[in-house]
Amino acid sequence: MNPLPAASAKCEVSFTVNGEAKKLLAHPMERLLDVLRNDLKLTGTKEGCGEGECGSCSVLLDGMLVNSCLVPVAQASGASIVTIEGMSAHALMHPLQKAFLECGGAQCGICTPGMILAAVHLLENKPEPSAAEIREGLAGNLCRCTGYMQIFEAVARAARRRVAK
Amino acid sequence: MQDRHIVGASVPRKEGWDKVTGAARYVDDMVLPGMLYGATVRSNIARGKIRKTTFDPSVAWDEFVLVKAQDIPGKNCIALILDDQPCLASETVNHPEEPILLLAHADRHKLRRAVEAVSIEYEPLPPVHTIEESERRAPIIWGSDNTFKSYLVEKGEVDAIWKEAAHIIEGEYFTGAQEQLYIENNGVIAAFDPKNGVTVWGSLQCPYYVHKALMALCGLPEDKVRVIQMETGGAFGGKEEYPSMIAGHAALLAIKSRRPVKIVYDRMEDMVATTKRHPSQTRHRTAVSKDGKILGGEIEFTIDGGAYATLSSVVLSRGTIHAGGPYYWPSVRIRTKALATNTPPHGAFRGFGAPQSLFAMERHMDHIAKVVGISPAEIRRRNFLKPGQTTTTQQVIREEIDLHHLLDRALELSDYAAKKARFANENKAGMLRKGMGIAAFLHGAGFTGSGERYLNSVVGVEAGADGNVRVLVSSAEFGQGTNTVLCQIAAEALGLPYENVAIAQPDTAVVPNSGPTVASRTAMIVGKLVQSAAKGIKETLTEAGLLDDDYTPEQFRAACQKYLAVHAALKSYARYEAPGNVYWDDEKYRGEAYGAFAWAVYVAEVTVDLTTYAVTVDDFVALQEVGKVLHPVLAEGQITGGVAQAIGFALYEKVVWQNGRMINNQMTNYIMPTSADLPPIRVFFEELGNAHGAHGAKGIGELPMDGPAPAIVNAVEDATGIRFRSIPLLPEDLFEALGPALLEQDAPSSTRGTA
Numbered sequence: 001m002n003p004l005p006a007a008s009a010k011c012e013v014s015f016t017v018n019g020e021a022k023k024l025l026a027h028p029m030e031r032l033l034d035v036l037r038n039d040l041k042l043t044g045t046k047e048g049c050g051e052g053e054c055g056s057c058s059v060l061l062d063g064m065l066v067n068s069c070l071v072p073v074a075q076a077s078g079a080s081i082v083t084i085e086g087m088s089a090h091a092l093m094h095p096l097q098k099a100f101l102e103c104g105g106a107q108c109g110i111c112t113p114g115m116i117l118a119a120v121h122l123l124e125n126k127p128e129p130s131a132a133e134i135r136e137g138l139a140g141n142l143c144r145c146t147g148y149m150q151i152f153e154a155v156a157r158a159a160r161r162r163v164a165k
Numbered sequence: 166m167q168d169r170h171i172v173g174a175s176v177p178r179k180e181g182w183d184k185v186t187g188a189a190r191y192v193d194d195m196v197l198p199g200m201l202y203g204a205t206v207r208s209n210i211a212r213g214k215i216r217k218t219t220f221d222p223s224v225a226w227d228e229f230v231l232v233k234a235q236d237i238p239g240k241n242c243i244a245l246i247l248d249d250q251p252c253l254a255s256e257t258v259n260h261p262e263e264p265i266l267l268l269a270h271a272d273r274h275k276l277r278r279a280v281e282a283v284s285i286e287y288e289p290l291p292p293v294h295t296i297e298e299s300e301r302r303a304p305i306i307w308g309s310d311n312t313f314k315s316y317l318v319e320k321g322e323v324d325a326i327w328k329e330a331a332h333i334i335e336g337e338y339f340t341g342a343q344e345q346l347y348i349e350n351n352g353v354i355a356a357f358d359p360k361n362g363v364t365v366w367g368s369l370q371c372p373y374y375v376h377k378a379l380m381a382l383c384g385l386p387e388d389k390v391r392v393i394q395m396e397t398g399g400a401f402g403g404k405e406e407y408p409s410m411i412a413g414h415a416a417l418l419a420i421k422s423r424r425p426v427k428i429v430y431d432r433m434e435d436m437v438a439t440t441k442r443h444p445s446q447t448r449h450r451t452a453v454s455k456d457g458k459i460l461g462g463e464i465e466f467t468i469d470g471g472a473y474a475t476l477s478s479v480v481l482s483r484g485t486i487h488a489g490g491p492y493y494w495p496s497v498r499i500r501t502k503a504l505a506t507n508t509p510p511h512g513a514f515r516g517f518g519a520p521q522s523l524f525a526m527e528r529h530m531d532h533i534a535k536v537v538g539i540s541p542a543e544i545r546r547r548n549f550l551k552p553g554q555t556t557t558t559q560q561v562i563r564e565e566i567d568l569h570h571l572l573d574r575a576l577e578l579s580d581y582a583a584k585k586a587r588f589a590n591e592n593k594a595g596m597l598r599k600g601m602g603i604a605a606f607l608h609g610a611g612f613t614g615s616g617e618r619y620l621n622s623v624v625g626v627e628a629g630a631d632g633n634v635r636v637l638v639s640s641a642e643f644g645q646g647t648n649t650v651l652c653q654i655a656a657e658a659l660g661l662p663y664e665n666v667a668i669a670q671p672d673t674a675v676v677p678n679s680g681p682t683v684a685s686r687t688a689m690i691v692g693k694l695v696q697s698a699a700k701g702i703k704e705t706l707t708e709a710g711l712l713d714d715d716y717t718p719e720q721f722r723a724a725c726q727k728y729l730a731v732h733a734a735l736k737s738y739a740r741y742e743a744p745g746n747v748y749w750d751d752e753k754y755r756g757e758a759y760g761a762f763a764w765a766v767y768v769a770e771v772t773v774d775l776t777t778y779a780v781t782v783d784d785f786v787a788l789q790e791v792g793k794v795l796h797p798v799l800a801e802g803q804i805t806g807g808v809a810q811a812i813g814f815a816l817y818e819k820v821v822w823q824n825g826r827m828i829n830n831q832m833t834n835y836i837m838p839t840s841a842d843l844p845p846i847r848v849f850f851e852e853l854g855n856a857h858g859a860h861g862a863k864g865i866g867e868l869p870m871d872g873p874a875p876a877i878v879n880a881v882e883d884a885t886g887i888r889f890r891s892i893p894l895l896p897e898d899l900f901e902a903l904g905p906a907l908l909e910q911d912a913p914s915s916t917r918g919t920a
Contacts, residue, residue, distance in 0.1 A: 037193075037194075043187075043190075043191075043193075043194035044186070044187020044188065045187070046191070046193075046348075046349070046398070047193070047350075047431075048348040048349070048350075048432070048832075049432040049831070049832040050431055050432055050433075051432070051831060051832065051833055053831075053832035053833055054348060054832055056348055083187070084186065084187035085186075085187055088186070096185075097182075097185040097186065100181075100185050101177050101178060101181045101182070101185060102175075102177075102798075103798065104175075104178075104798040104799060104801065104802040106178070106181060106184040106185055107399075107644030107645065107646075107802055107806065108347070108348070108349070108397065108398045108399040108400075108643050108644030109180070109183075109184030109185075109189050109396065109398065109644070110191065110347075110348045110349040110398025110399060111348050111398075112184050112185055112187075113187040116185060134840075135840045135841050136841060138840045139839045139840050139841040140839075141840070142348065142832070142837060142839060143348070143840075144345075144346050144347055144348055144399050144401070144806075144810070144837065145399055145644045145645075145802070145806045146802055146805060146806050146809075147802075147805035147806045147807075147808055147809030147810075147838075147843060147846055148805075148809065148840040148843060149801075149805040149843075149845070149846050150798070150801070150802050150805065151840070152840070
């Protein structure tokens with residue numbers, strides 16, 4: 001929650017969220033995170049730090065992995081946004097979810113939506129990542145529960161299964 | 166009945182699917198109609214008297230709900246052990262983030278500005294910020310001597326051993342504060358209506374702690390306070406006592422406004438205002454024989470408790486009992502105390518005092534080895550506790566634990582001997598120095614001494630007409646696997662598929678008080694009760710003649726259906742009964758401190774970079790004996806996660822204090838390990854079993870927090886030859902210790918180079 005200027009003139013913002021066109025009134029400096037969670041009720045995107053360190057609020061914006069707490073909503077105008085809720089049909093999603101469950105990649109679950117989006121983003125760009133590439137690819141997403149080992153294992157397992165197909 | 170065992174199998178996490186799809190509901194995901202947002206106006210000085218409160222007239226205050234100490238319907242305290250902490254300060258403040266006023270408004274942006282528009286004038290009083298200042302009692306800020314609690318443990322004739330000693334070895338060790346840094350901040354929603362009283366939904370570990378605190382604060386009877394735990398995004402002890410405070414605040418605003426109120430902290434408020442790990446200092450003075458046997462010693466362990474007593478006495482207790490490590494002390498005197506300072510109260514954090522005193526013990530063992538002239542492995546071998554011997558509190562070790570075997574196996578798994586020899590040779594040149602470090606330790610499972618007897622936990626299991634079973638406990642899931650493990654135990658006890666067993670959401674209106682979700686007690690103590698309660702269901706059905714000893718899930722369902730056709734409910738409860746042979750003397754601090762200990766030997770391999778002064782952990786072996794492993798994947802996750810937090814404790818996570826306030830209260834400048842910072846954490850188990858726990862389980866959650874820091878600092882000493890005594894050990898500390906020495910070394914060679 002950042003304080004906004006007192007006389008917050010709202011403006012109209014249009015973008016696509018999870019394939020659906022959305023048009024809403026928002027202060028231009030409102031965080032994309034708050035618009036997703038409060039206005040669009042997409043609460044799978046989580047706030048952890050509010051300053052772009054933890055990655056819990058990760059979403060895909062025109063295919064890029066971004067921290068939605070650092071994106072003023074005006075900047076998302078015209079963009080195509082994908083949140084965890086919009087991923088169910090993605091080809092990588094089921095293998096990743098399954099592997100996270102099998103390997104223990106989710107403990108408290110609060111970093112998990114962001115972590116899975118980061119993993120999707122990684123595997124889209126590097127279908128067969130090395131161990132070092134997995135570490136590097138997830139380094140923007142903090143997890144306090146797992147010590148990451150089981151997350152690395154889950155991502156590697158999902159990648160292997162996908163390649164085997 | 167099925168043949169396949171559910172306990173010991175890595176079944177899917179009960180709430181796992183919701184977590185990987187983003188559907189899991191945390192408190193900030195919940196919105197109630199007409200809900201307001203709450204915020205806290207806090208002090209900004211460490212200690213003083215409140216003189217005057219001014220409200221900036223440019224704010225439309227009539228739009229806001231305002232709560233002061235005078236509005237509290239019950240007692241102005243956060244009820245816990247001693248009721249010394251006010252919910253809202255009224256006359257004096259004792260730390261720089263003490264809550265004074267509460268505000269609520271429907272618009273969060275207006276709320277933020279309003280908090281800044283309240284100014285409070287103080288008459289400052291001299292504060293105390295360190296253990297030393299608190300010990301000097303200048304000034305006295307709490308009670309008669311700044312001491313929340315002290316303990317004395319005595320065994321044998323310590324005063325007689327000094328003259329027999331070949332070596333008297335002293336050392337002083339320090340550990341810093343550490344932030345739990347759960348990724349989900351503290352948060353609650355409270356609602357009130359005169360008929361039902363207060364209901365709170367929150368991110369928390371101990372629903373009945375909050376329940377007790379709200380009864381006192383709101384002046385309400387038991388049945389007019391209801392606490393419901395939402396999915397909780399990490400806790401690690403950080404949501405043990407603080408939720409009572411934030412729930413109290415939200416409840417007061419809800420009572421005054423008659424509207425639901427949500428308070429969710431942002432990261433900066435959570436880090437600056439809520440509890441952290443107690444900073445500690447430990448002094449060892451040890452009498453050692455010529456061949457490296459501990460003859461006896463004195464240990465002084467002191468923790469900084471912050472401004473109020475909260476849980477410090479209990480944290481101190483665990484630190485006290487673990488201070489002697491997994492070693493045999495023929496005689497020992499352990500004097501410990503928890504002191505007051507004008508910082509926000511320190512609190513529960515995984516390990517709960519043990520990581521602090523064990524850091525000192527395990528660093529000191531390496532020091533003893535060096536003085537005696539034997540290896541770190543050998544000094545431990547010569548002093549390990551053996552079955553039949555007694556601990557510092559004179560608890561007889563009845564388990565068949567073989568610490569020699571654990572050590573040998575950990576050394577083998579880490580390739581210790583070969584690496585140590587190789588590094589000693591390679592370290593002679595170059596800018597990278599490598600080292601190996603060992604830590605051997607133990608962790609007691611469950612509440613200390615008579616604690617479990619006082620808790621008197623109850624769990625329930627109920628079956629429905631559909632043959633499905635529900636576990637009723639107040640034990641909370643916050644990542645560690647409570648839901649899954651307790652359902653496994655119930656399913657196994659009833660011979661039903663895991664899928665047929667669910668766990669109720671912890672809700673004080675629905676579940677009995679199975680105690681707090683702390684102290685590595687859930688699998689061992691609550692698990693055992695779940696097992697008994699589940700068996701009670703089976704017995705009820707058998708005694709009613711509805712079920713044979715051997716049955717299928719379908720027959721079980723039919724039996725439940727028949728039973729429920731004539732009875733209102735099919736429920737079974739089990740209450741904790743202390744094992745007969747457990748003896749504990751609270752006065753002398755002597756006896757059976759814990760029903761069981763988990764044991765471990767960890768080995769760290771590190772590189773110290775003499776160019777950047779950074780320490781990197783290259784490999785980490787974590788070998789432990791935790792009794793029966795109920796769920797291999799979850800158990801391994803507990804260890805890797807704990808080791809990662811402890812690597813942060815050792816090398817990264819420094820709380821920077823200024824006038825009693827944390828000033829690096831952001832993830833940007835308080836650094837926890839990322840995926841790029843950690844070594845492979847290799848986890849291994851030994852399974853001895855335990856008479857007291859379900860299927861022989863012991864506690865596991867806290868153990869991995871205890872060993873990594875000393876193992877790593879021991880490895881840094883192995884690499885550099887410098888005896889670091891304090892954590893966190895940051896590059897600047899290494900620079901300070903190593904820099905001048907290196908510059909001296911380098912100067913002549915560079916002179917030669919240019920000549």
